Amino acid sequence: MLARREYSRRELQDRLSSPDVDDAEVQGVLDEFEDKGWLSERRFVDAVVQTRRRRFGAARVLHELREKG
Template identity: 35%
Template sequence: MPAPRLSLKARALRFLSMREHSRLELGRKLARHAEEGDDVDALLDFLEKNNWLSQERFSESLIHRRAARFGNSRIVAELQSHGVAGEALQELKQGLNESETARACEVWQRKFGTVATDPAERNKQMRFLMQRGFSQKAVRTAMKGDPGEDDW
């Protein structure tokens, strides 16, 4: 006997029970399963009205998952790809800026742990941190090996 087809609302609640989703992301997922006559936008509005779908919670969740491994530019780009914009994005950027140098030092310490002695190794370490989305200032500070010094 085949499994019963889930309604669009049941699918949305199932997705949201697994993890937080942005409105844009959940809308894309639900659009694949929408049948004629289903109004995905109305369902998303209903979920937001009942606080089951929250852009703020999604943003905090994404930042919490990514902050230990990635820099500000990478996290902000991912937030933008999920439809977070405007003043909310500016506030999130400001919060991320406060901890970027410390996060870069932690990532560098976990991956390398020792200050590079030759230029090839130094470039490798810099590329690694830059690809993770850290700013040049944070990378320079982390590459010194002493997170207490922030005078570059």
């Protein structure tokens, strides 16, 4: 999943969360992903801006980033 595109921490948290999984465990996994460089908010923002800036205005890109966390 991480090889296809960059994800925000919130997107991955939403995908990994379930009633059977403890939230602290999900946070620990996400922390480990950040430590290993597999998850980066900076790369996520850069990727969204790069792909959207030519087609959409700054306000829409900013709105989309806020929605994705």
